[in-house]
Each structure stands twice: as structure tokens, then as C-alpha cells.
Amino acid sequence: MVFDWVARLLHWLMALLLIIMFLFGMQMEELTLAERREALPMHASMGLLLLLLALFRLFWRRRYPPPPYPDSMGPGQRKWAKGVVHAFYLLMILLPIAGFLHAASYVDFEIHAFGIWNLTALLPSGELLTGVFHVIHGSCAWLLIILAIGHAGATLKHAFIDRDEIPARMLPFLRKSK
Ligand code: HEM
Ligand code: HEM
Numbered sequence: 001m002v003f004d005w006v007a008r009l010l011h012w013l014m015a016l017l018l019i020i021m022f023l024f025g026m027q028m029e030e031l032t033l034a035e036r037r038e039a040l041p042m043h044a045s046m047g048l049l050l051l052l053l054a055l056f057r058l059f060w061r062r063r064y065p066p067p068p069y070p071d072s073m074g075p076g077q078r079k080w081a082k083g084v085v086h087a088f089y090l091l092m093i094l095l096p097i098a099g100f101l102h103a104a105s106y107v108d109f110e111i112h113a114f115g116i117w118n119l120t121a122l123l124p125s126g127e128l129l130t131g132v133f134h135v136i137h138g139s140c141a142w143l144l145i146i147l148a149i150g151h152a153g154a155t156l157k158h159a160f161i162d163r164d165e166i167p168a169r170m171l172p173f174l175r176k177s178k
Contacts, residue, residue, distance in 0.1 A: 001169070002067065002170075002172045002175070004064055006064070007057075007064065008170055010053065010056070010057045010060065018050065019145075021043070022144070022145050041112050043099075044113045045113045045115075048096060051096035055093070058089060070166070072164050073164070073166075084147065084150075088144070088151075091143055091144040092144070094136075094140050095140040095144060100119065101133045103120065104120060105129040105133060106119075106120050107127055
């Protein structure tokens with residue numbers, strides 16, 4: 001059994017966009033104030049779209065639950081796998097919310113999402129407040145990327161050591177013919 005095509009599309013689209021957004025965010029730290037003024041609204045708009053995608057993905061998952069794990073997976077392995085999935089969903093929601101609050105309390109300039117929505121008008125701007133959200137946002141981004149690296153490593157283990165059907169659940173073209 002494999003994930004349905006909507007779940008697969010959302011998985012790969014969001015994985016790609018989250019990695020691009022992480023690199024974008026890291027790069028932004030190197031920019032001058034004028035360059036950041038150009039880049040941040042794009043980062044914020046794309047991040048808010050990712051928040052909507054994460055919420056839609058959660059809704060889709062509740063409506064169309066994932067296929068059951070293969071019998072070859074023991075209870076310990078299932079518990080780990082479920083824990084990682086929960087952590088991913090939590091981070092995919094917390095990360096953009098922390099970014100949103102960071103933008104809402106930004107001090108250097110106003111940040112408009114989608115060219116029209118002034119996020120910076122939503123909270124009082126302040127160095128301390130925006131600094132706290134900056135740290136939470138950055139930490140969530142790092143946690144997500146570290147988790148994704150471990151998760152990709154686990155997929156390789158399933159593919160080459162366990163040789164089970166887990167990788168094919170997200171990449172059905174890998175399915176072995178019987
Ligand atoms: C969901 C995907 C997102 C990812 C992966 C992401 C990633 C990052 C990363 C890695 C940084 C650099 C943090 C650091 O080095 O401490 C950053 C900075 C930032 N992000 Fe995001 N972000 C996302 C969404 C958002 C959203 C939705 C907003 C606002 C609505 C936002 C606003 C910001 C702001 C204001 C900064 C600080 C920029 C600066 O002053 O240098 N981010 N982001
Ligand atoms: C930022 C990057 C990524 C994120 C946030 C992410 C997130 C997730 C989540 C949340 C699930 C569980 C889906 C659900 O049960 O609703 C999942 C499943 C899966 N992911 Fe990723 N993923 C990422 C990158 C990758 C990469 C790079 C690979 C492969 C090298 C991969 C391979 C898989 C596979 C095979 C599954 C199915 C696991 C199962 O059958 O339970 N993912 N991923």
C-alpha cells in the first residue's frame with residue numbers, strides 16, 4: 001500500500017520548498033538592510049503559503065489516513081516513526097507561526113506579505129520581542145532540517161538494509177514487482 005497521490009505531491013512539494021526556504025533564510029542573514037527589504041516580503045509570503053499547505057496536509061491526513069505500517073516493522077520502530085511524523089507536523093506549523101510573529105514585531109522596516117498585508121502593524125515592534133521570535137524561528141528551522149536529514153537517512157536504511165516497502169510508500173515507482 002502507498003500514500004495517495006495528493007499526500008505524495010504535498011510531501012515532495014513541501015520538502016522541496018522547506019529546503020529552499022531554509023537556504024533562503026540562512027542567506028538572508030548575509031544581506032544588507034536594503035537587500036533584506038527586498039527579500040523578506042518574498043520569504044514571508046512563501047512561508048505563509050507553506051503554513052496553509054501544512055494545515056491542508058493535516059486536514060487531508062485526517063480524512064485519508066496513511067496506509068498501515070508493514071508487519072515487518074516492530075512496535076519500537078513504529079513508535080519512533082510516529083514520533084518523527086508528529087514532530088514534523090508540529091515544526092511545519094510552529095516554524096512559520098514563529099516567523100510570522102518575528103515579522104509582526106520587526107524593527108528595521110515594515111514587512112508586507114503578498115504585497116498588501118502589513119505584518120509589522122500587527123504587534124508592537126521591539127528589539128527584545130522580535131529577538132525572541134528570531135531565536136524560536138531559527139531554532140525551529142534548524143530542528144526541521146536536522147530531522148529531515150535523519151529522516152532521509154532512515155529512508156536509505158529502509159531501502160538498503162531493511163529492504164522493506166517503506167521507501168516505495170512515498171516513491172511508488174520503487175515498488176518491487178512480485
Ligand atoms: C515555513 C518555512 C520557513 C522557513 C524554512 C524559514 C527559515 C528561515 C531561516 C533559516 C531564517 C534565518 C534564521 C537564523 O539564522 O536565525 C529565517 C529568518 C527569518 N524569517 Fe523565516 N522561514 C520560514 C517562514 C517564515 C515566515 C512565514 C515568516 C513571516 C511571515 C518568516 C520571517 C522571517 C524573518 C522576519 C526572518 C529574519 C530575517 C532577518 O532579519 O535576517 N519566515 N527564516
Ligand atoms: C524537509 C524535508 C522533509 C519533510 C518535512 C518530510 C516530512 C515527512 C512527513 C511528515 C512524512 C509522514 C507523512 C504522513 O504520515 O502524513 C514523511 C514520510 C516519508 N518521507 Fe519525508 N520529509 C522530507 C524529506 C524527505 C526525503 C528527502 C526523503 C527521502 C530521501 C523522504 C522520504 C519519506 C518516505 C519514504 C516517507 C514515507 C514513510 C512511511 O511510509 O511512513 N522524505 N515525510
